[in-house]
Amino acid sequence: MSTTTINNQLRIHSIESFGTHDGPGIRLVIFVQGCEFRCLYCQNPDTFDLKGGKLMDLDEIVKRAVNMKPYFKKEGGVTISGGEPLLQRKVLSELFKKLHAENIHTCLDSNGRLLNDEVKSLLNETDLILLDIKHINNEWHKKLTGLDNISTLKLADYRESTQKPMWLRYVLVPGWSDQEEFLHELGQHFKDYKTIEKIEIQPYHKLGVHKWEKLGLKYELESTLPPSKEEIEKAKKIFSQYFKEVKVN
Structure with missing residues (x-):
């Protein structure tokens, strides 16, 4: 279930x-290649292919990060996004160790695809995880992503047990992930978690549709419109009942 890596690449x-939208402060954001989710609204379907992209030496990434330290200041650092970072968990553990040796903050943006000992080792080196909750209802999650949400929720539970910080992210898609009862269910599920600092609502958009077309893939949400200001505000009000901070990206 992991992509091919060569040595420290x-x-x-x-x-x-x-x-400025992938964790605290100003950040160097590395988007990794490879993902097993098939989110209907994905804005980067060109990251699906596990063998696509290009290989980059960890030392080169660390060098870039060190050069950016004056801009990071106290809050910034490096965020690994995707694709799905957990598919390259072992090499990312090494990268985060190298970054910590340079006193650089590490952040992981993940859909929580799997949880095993290697993932736990990576999470131990992760200062902050941005956990993407695609849907709290398992059947709707399967409709949206092609896979279940069991491992995602298990990873959230494990992160809570380590008492290390976590942000949740939620893409609001009209007719797909904006059902009022499920927004409440998500809030109820996480309301007692102590490690969740905020939840970020990410309104659905169509900025990546041209990539689907270029790849010859059918975009299933062609008739779905972005949420209105009223729909976004409604979701924010619901989440505000359960989380100490709700942000709209």
Whole structure:
């Protein structure tokens, strides 16, 4: 279930040097290649292929991060996003160790695809995890992603047990993930977690549709419109009953 890595190399898709929406502060964001979820709204379907992208030496990533330290200041650091980072868990553990040796904050943006000892080792080196909850209802989760949400919820439970910080992320898709009863169910599920610092609502958009077309893939949500301001505010009000901070990205 892991992508191919050679020695200390990470299979990446792209890099964003001054990210401000993937964790605290200014961040170097590495988008890794490979994902087993097939989210209907994915804005980067070109990351699906486990053998796509390009290999990058960990030392090169660390060098870039060290050069950016003046911009990171106290809050910033490196975020690994995707694709799905957990598919390259062993090499990411090594990368995070190297970053910690340089006193650089580490952040992981994951859909929680799996939980095993290697993932736990990576989470031990992860200062903050941004956990993408696609849907709290398992059947709707399968409709949206093609896979169940069991491992995602197990990973959230494990992270809570370690008492290390976590942010939740939730893509709000009209007709798919905006059902009022399920928003309450999600809140109820996580309301007693002590490690969740905030939940981020990410309104659905169509910015990646052209990538689906370029890859010759059918975009199933063609007729789905982005949520209105009223729909976003409604979801925010519901989540505010359960989480100490709700942010709309």
